[in-house]
Each structure stands twice: as C-alpha cells, then as structure tokens.
Amino acid sequence: MKRLILSTLALAISTAVTAAAVNAPTFDPHRLSDEVKTLSSDAFEGRGPATPAETKTIDYVVAQMKAAGLQPGGDLVNGKRAWTQAVPLLRTEIVGTPTLSLSIDGKSQSLAQGNEIAVRAPMDGSTSVAIANAPLVFVGYGVSAPERHWDDFKGVDLHGKIAVVLINDPDFETGVGDFGGKAMTYYGRWTYKYEEAARQGALGMLVIHETAPASYGWNTVKNSNIITMFDIVRDKPAAVHPQLEAWIQRDLAVDMFKRAGLDFEALKKQAQTRAFKPVTLKGESFSASFKVDSKVITSHNIVGRIDGSKKPDQTVIYSAHWDHLGVGQPDAKGDRIYNGAVDNATGTAALIELGRAFAKAPRPERSVVFLNVTAEEKGLLGSEYYAAKPLYPLATTVGVINMDALDPHGPSRNFTISGSAKLGLLDDLIADAKTFGMVYSPDPKPEAGHFFRSDHFSFAKRGVPAISFGSGNDWVDGGLAAGKAAEDDYTAKRYHQQGDEWQADWPFTGMARDLQVLYVLGSQLANSDEWPDWSKDSEFRATRDKTAAERK
Numbered sequence: 107m108k109r110l111i112l113s114t115l116a117l118a119i120s121t122a123v124t125a126a127a128v129n130a131p132t133f134d135p136h137r138l139s140d141e142v143k144t145l146s147s148d149a150f151e152g153r154g155p156a157t158p159a160e161t162k163t164i165d166y167v168v169a170q171m172k173a174a175g176l177q178p179g180g181d182l183v184n185g186k187r188a189w190t191q192a193v194p195l196l197r198t199e200i201v202g203t204p205t206l207s208l209s210i211d212g213k214s215q216s217l218a219q220g221n222e223i224a225v226r227a228p229m230d231g232s233t234s235v236a237i238a239n240a241p242l243v244f245v246g247y248g249v250s251a252p253e254r255h256w257d258d259f260k261g262v263d264l265h266g267k268i269a270v271v272l273i274n275d276p277d278f279e280t281g282v283g284d285f286g287g288k289a290m291t292y293y294g295r296w297t298y299k300y301e302e303a304a305r306q307g308a309l310g311m312l313v314i315h316e317t318a319p320a321s322y323g324w325n326t327v328k329n330s331n332i333i334t335m336f337d338i339v340r341d342k343p344a345a346v347h348p349q350l351e352a353w354i355q356r357d358l359a360v361d362m363f364k365r366a367g368l369d370f371e372a373l374k375k376q377a378q379t380r381a382f383k384p385v386t387l388k389g390e391s392f393s394a395s396f397k398v399d400s401k402v403i404t405s406h407n408i409v410g411r412i413d414g415s416k417k418p419d420q421t422v423i424y425s426a427h428w429d430h431l432g433v434g435q436p437d438a439k440g441d442r443i444y445n446g447a448v449d450n451a452t453g454t455a456a457l458i459e460l461g462r463a464f465a466k467a468p469r470p471e472r473s474v475v476f477l478n479v480t481a482e483e484k485g486l487l488g489s490e491y492y493a494a495k496p497l498y499p500l501a502t503t504v505g506v507i508n509m510d511a512l513d514p515h516g517p518s519r520n521f522t523i524s525g526s527a528k529l530g531l532l533d534d535l536i537a538d539a540k541t542f543g544m545v546y547s548p549d550p551k552p553e554a555g556h557f558f559r560s561d562h563f564s565f566a567k568r569g570v571p572a573i574s575f576g577s578g579n580d581w582v583d584g585g586l587a588a589g590k591a592a593e594d595d596y597t598a599k600r601y602h603q604q605g606d607e608w609q610a611d612w613p614f615t616g617m618a619r620d621l622q623v624l625y626v627l628g629s630q631l632a633n634s635d636e637w638p639d640w641s642k643d644s645e646f647r648a649t650r651d652k653t654a655a656e657r658k
C-alpha cells in the first residue's frame with residue numbers, strides 16, 4: 107500500500123516540471139564513474155591517512171579540483187592559500203595486555219580485555235595508566251541537559267572515581283519522553299558519555315553494553331575499541347577524554363550491581379526519571395595498569411573554494427571524506443586492499459563534480475567550500491579538526507552538506523539523511539528534491555544514532571546546520587525490492603570489506619541526478635540571505651543561537 111502511494115505521488119510530481127529542476131546543471135555519469143574507478147583502484151591502496159596513498163590521493167583530487175576551476179582554500183602559507191589543511195593526529199596504543207581487575211569485598215577478580223571489558227587506548231595524553239582501587243559510581247544515562255531540565259549527576263564528586271553509565275538516552279526503552287522517544291539524541295551516544303565524564307572530572311567511565319540500545323553487538327564494541335586509537339591533537343585533551351574509557355558486558359554489570367546489593371533493572375528504571383541520583387557500588391573498586399605508546403602523525407584535509415561575489419565571508423560547505431581503511435588482513439581470495447569505492451570514492455567524486463558545476467555557473471554571492479576530509483574512518487577526525495580549527499568562521503558558515511557512500515546505481519524516487527534531525531536545511535532539501543520528483547524517507551532506525559556517525563556531525567555539535575545526504579532505495583527501475591536487494595548486498599559483501607570495488611556495470615545515473623538536487627540546495631543557500639536553523643527543541647539550537655549576532 108505504501109509503495110503504491112509513493113509511486114503515484116512521484117509520478118504526479120514528475121509531470122509538473124518546476125523551475126529548480128530545469129535550472130540545475132546536468133552531471134556526467136561517466137566522469138563520476140572514472141573518478142570513482144581511479145580513486146578506488148589498487149594503486150590507491152585503500153587511501154589510508156598518513157600513508158604513501160595519502161600523497162597519491164591528494165595529488166589526484168587537487169589536480170581534479172584545479173581542472174574543475176576551483177581555487178585553493180586550505181591553510182594560509184606565506185599569505186597564500188594551500189590546497190590542503192594539515193591535520194595532526196594523535197595515535198595511541200595500549201602496550202601488551204592491560205592488567206584490569208575488579209575488587210569486591212576485598213576479593214580481586216581479573217577482567218579479560220576484549221572479553222567482559224573493552225578498554226580503549228587513552229586519548230587524554232597519558233603515557234601510562236595506574237588506577238588502584240578507584241570507587242565505582244552508577245550515574246544512570248550520564249546526561250547533563252539543562253535545556254531539558256535533566257541532570258543525572260546531581261553534583262556528585264567523580265574525581266578519582268570511575269563512572270558507570272547506560273548506553274542510549276533515558277527514553278529509549280519507553281519510547282516516549284524528553285529525548286526524542288525511540289530516536290537517539292546526542293545524549294545517547296557513547297562519545298557524549300565520555301565527553302561528559304571528562305567535564306564532570308571523572309577518572310574514567312565504563313559504558314554498559316546492551317545490544318538493543320547500542321544498536322550493535324559486543325563484537326562491534328570489541329573490534330572498534332581494543333585497537334589503535336586516533337584523535338585530533340587537542341590543546342586540552344583531558345577536557346574531552348577521561349583517562350580511562352571502556353565498555354563492559356551487560357552480564358558483568360548485572361553481577362557488579364547484584365554484589366553491591368543493587369538491582370540493575372530497577373536502577374535502570376529509576377535512571378529513566380529526572381529524580382534519579384547517582385549510586386555508589388558499595389564495597390567495589392576498579393584497578394587498571396598498562397603502558398601507552400603514543401605519537402603524532404600528520405594527515406590532510408583537501409580544500410577547494412569559490413570566493414563569493416557579494417558576501418565572501420559567508421560560507422556554504424560541501425563535504426565528503428577521502429580516506430578509507432587502507433591495507434589490512436587478506437580475505438579468502440588473498441585481497442588485502444580495502445578499495446572503498448562506494449565508501450567514499452563516490453562522495454569525493456561528487457565533491458569534484460559539484461565544484462566543476464559551481465565553477466561553470468555565475469559566481470555565487472556567498473563563498474562555497476569543497477571540503478574533502480581525512481580520517482573519517484578513524485572517528486570523524488578530519489571534519490572534527492576543521493570544525494575545531496575552522497579555516498572560515500563557523501558562525502558565518504551557512505550550512506554543511508555532507509556526502510558519504512552514495513549509490514552508484516540508477517535513480518531513486520526517494521532519498522534520506524543519516525539519522526533523524528529537525529532543521530531548516532533538511533526542509534530546504536526536501537523542497538528541492540520534490541521538484542525532481544523525489545520524496546524524503548526518514549531513517550527507519552533513528553535509535554541507532556546515525557546522525558552522530560558521519561562527518562556533518564562535527565559541525566552540528568558546534569551548532570552549524572549540517573546533514574549527510576543519503577541515496578534512496580526506491581529505485582525508478584525495480585522499486586524498493588531492487589533497491590533493498592542492492593543495500594543488503596552492499597552491507598553483506600562490501601561495506602568495510604575488500605569487496606567495496608568499482609564495477610563496470612554501475613551506471614552512476616542516480617548519483618548524477620542526486621547531485622542536481624544537492625547543487626540546487628547549495629546554490630540557493632549561496633545566492634540568498636537565508637540562515638537555516640535547528641528546530642527549537644534541537645540539542646544544537648542553543649549553541650547556534652550564541653553566535654546569532656554575527657549573522658545579522
């Protein structure tokens with residue numbers, strides 16, 4: 107039934123050709139295909155940051171941006187803009203196997219790294235960790251949200267202590283409440299939990315893993331946390347990272363609560379209310395001892411630019427990450443290269459072609475920046491660095507349109523964005539897409555927190571309106587059945603695997619059409635006085651409003 111309504115609607119709209127659709131330049135699918143083919147070829151070795159493949163990637167993308175007619179928009183070097191922004195990254199690793207233990211009523215129980223606990227290599231600047239019998243305090247969901255009149259900490263002193271916290275936000279389980287119901291707000295994301303732990307002065311934090319609210323199993327936790335860690339080099343790393351950042355298995359947590367005379371499920375229920383107060387796990391403490399190997403490596407964002415004709419200080423940003431996973435363990439066929447064709451040679455090609463289209467058109471009133479960021483796969487780090495050290499002020503950055511893993515197949519009747527959010531930029535995108543006969547399909551799993559897992563988020567959390575465009579799955583040719591089959595195939599055989607390789611039968615016609623929509627959106631922003639904003643109840647609105655005076 108739903109499908110029928112969707113396609114009838116699409117038909118009705120596509121017969122009414124509107125101004126935006128007519129004025130949009132066309133994009134060449136062959137160019138897109140060629141660029142994706144080159145960037146994802148074995149010669150580019152999976153585009154690992156700070157490897158020889160980085161130099162190769164930068165040389166190629168810069169040459170394409172130049173040929174497309176863009177100007178360099180990166181670091182100021184001797185008064186001139188370079189094509190890149192240097193991104194210093196901190197690389198940290200736990201040396202050997204960490205010694206971890208829990209003491210309950212004087213009895214020590216050792217914890218196996220990767221088994222019941224996953225401790226991340228520290229990113230607060232520590233070169234070694236020696237935590238001896240630190241008290242444990244359960245802090246509910248670990249949320250401090252003044253705009254929602256919510257504070258799980260209630261003034262508790264966490265210095266020298268380890269906070270124990272639930273994943274997701276307080277209304278995930280009930281589905282109704284002040285945190286977007288089932289959808290995840292930023293307060294539900296583990297990155298927020300650790301940042302808040304640092305702000306609260308905690309020595310460390312243990313996030314209790316539960317599959318449903320985390321949206322992934324323990325294997326994902328293990329595989330993405332007990333590895334080499336990266337962060338941007340920060341002026342004050344301890345302001346956002348406690349010394350110890352770890353996850354623990356739910357079973358261990360339930361046992362810890364039980365042995366402290368507490369009921370895990372009952373306390374979780376309490377944590378879903380404003381009345382919750384932190385609870386000390388009496389008679390229990392946590393110890394950890396290990397050395398840390400850390401060094402600084404340098405990667406680069408690639409930055410092309412078109413200067414605005416009337417308001418050059420106001421900036422519209424298109425972004426996409428160029429990096430992928432590089433070279434790793436061989437698969438069954440002996441292939442060691444993670445080519446990253448869809449993820450994210452497609453976004454990089456899109457950026458180049460959008461640049462070409464803007465360079466051909468009359469100069470926009472506002473400046474347009476084409477930001478090809480590094481180290482997305484290591485935790486959104488290139489975009490985080492740009493947003494922490496912006497080349498152009500964030501207060502007068504109108505909006506960020508991010509592209510990650512676009513669909514190289516034919517056109518769809520729909521599109522989506524990563525995660526759920528309410529903001530003017532999305533309203534504009536929905537209106538523009540409509541003129542091309544495309545409808546918006548919201549993220550079917552907003553509780554997974556996809557909004558916080560793509561490069562636009564580095565901007566969003568600093569208040570800049572930002573979204574990641576996602577290709578649709580209701581194909582003009584084959585409908586949802588064909589679109590979903592392709593999605594499933596990608597997830598099973600290609601996503602973050604050696605099989606994410608360019609294919610000769612990819613038409614790229616869907617991407618070419620999607621880029622028309624994204625061009626219209628950016629062009630309208632670049633040729634207007636509009637400042638799209640977050641909805642009133644968004645957790646990012648207050649941050650944006652702080653700089654409102656700079657947008658008059």
Ligand SMILES: [Zn+2]
Nearest residue numbers: 449450510511
């Ligand atoms: Zn990606």
